Amino acid sequence: MLAGILRFFSRMFLTMPGVGEVDFFDLFYGTEIRRCHTDNFLAGFDPLAELAKNCDTDNIIRIH
Numbered sequence: 001m002l003a004g005i006l007r008f009f010s011r012m013f014l015t016m017p018g019v020g021e022v023d024f025f026d027l028f029y030g031t032e033i034r035r036c037h038t039d040n041f042l043a044g045f046d047p048l049a050e051l052a053k054n055c056d057t058d059n060i061i062r063i064h
Contacts, residue, residue: 009034 012027028038053061 009027016024016027027034029035049061049063053063
């Protein structure tokens with residue numbers, strides 16, 4: 001079951017257009033498990049990115 005979900009997610013991600021308007025909501029929040037994973041990723045990644053930016057003396061890292 002998990003392998004099928006991962007293939008579905010990968011297929012959705014890879015077939016999304018690279019330019020123009022893209023609706024990422026369904027990709028990241030389309031199901032309860034995707035919403036949970038996305039929220040967990042953001043909760044862990046945001047502080048990490050901020051710490052990395054604070055160490056970046058050359059101002060290479062840009063957080064939008």
